[in-house]
Ligand SMILES: [Zn+2]
């Protein structure tokens with residue numbers, strides 16, 4: 336069984352560098368489920384996808400922290416070398432009455448260098464909103480060794496968002512595309528009902544639910560209005576059209592790329608990207624440099640633009656996506672964003688998340704291991 340725990344930066348880094356090997360907690364209902372041999376994922380509280388995977392190798396239960404502290408050295412518990420370990424420190428985190436009620440727990444852990452594997456982007460789009468269909472994605476994730484999957488459908492599945500796509504209907508091909516039976520076929524309530532059912536289930540991995548929101552500057556207010564009452568686990572903002580024209584469809588050459596200057600399309604895309612990030616609506620930015628799929632040369636150096644995008648993502652505390660779909664779905668050489676964008680995101684310490692963009696269960700987790708190692712720059 337796996338358990339998730341959040342940790343502040345300082346103790347988190349002490350576990351990462353191997354000095355802290357004991358985590359002290361209240362022995363409440365949640366912690367009573369922990370057994371020797373279980374896994375614990377420690378999530379950095381400033382970046383939940385910065386995760387250390389640990390194995391529980393021993394559990395020490397006592398009535399209070401005074402007794403518990405006698406079992407361990409200060410450094411093991413996360414104190415600096417030579418620092419005095421005072422059990423009273425724990426009373427800053429836990430009130431005495433809770434300690435009296437539950438008792439306390441020392442979790443002795445062994446760190447693993449295996450990365451936490453998350454596929455943060457997959458669609459139920461071509462199937463029903465049913466628990467069976469969700470479980471097909473979960474099973475594939477377990478088979479591929481993933482620790483978490485995040486399911487998100489496009490806003491064009493849901494009736495509430497239909498008005499946001501009016502601009503696209505000016506072109507016949509796009510209007511035909513919007514008439515497909517997978518578009519606007521459900522309501523957000525259908526989706527909420529599914530989410531509630533899945534969250535009741537005993538799942539082998541962490542599963543989150545969100546939306547991939549097609550963002551445009553013209554529909555920002557409309558989106559704000561629709562999204563203000565939603566409480567999904569996360570919202571991913573994506574740009575799929577530039578000024579009313581979809582850029583990665585079979586008809587996009589004729590409608591967009593052969594009609595407009597490539598540099599101008601790139602400039603507009605990244606202006607829209609900055610608006611998306613600054614809108615404050617989203618937790619994540621999907622496939623940031625997806626425009627490259629068209630295979631056209633923007634004709635200017637993009638590094639300044641990438642710096643501005645990175646600064647904005649950092650400022651808004653958003654995740655940039657490293658989406659492997661670009662490689663296996665479209666045959667692009669990059670497993671996610673380009674080396675240049677990745678380098679610049681790292682320079683600005685932009686938080687990164689890995690994604691497959693799976694549209695069917697068997698694609699879940701494709702190239703996620705590779706994308707994870709790439710996003711980490713081969714460290715660890
Ligand atoms: Zn997308």
Ligand SMILES: [Zn+2]
Nearest residue numbers: 456458547692
């Ligand atoms: Zn997608």
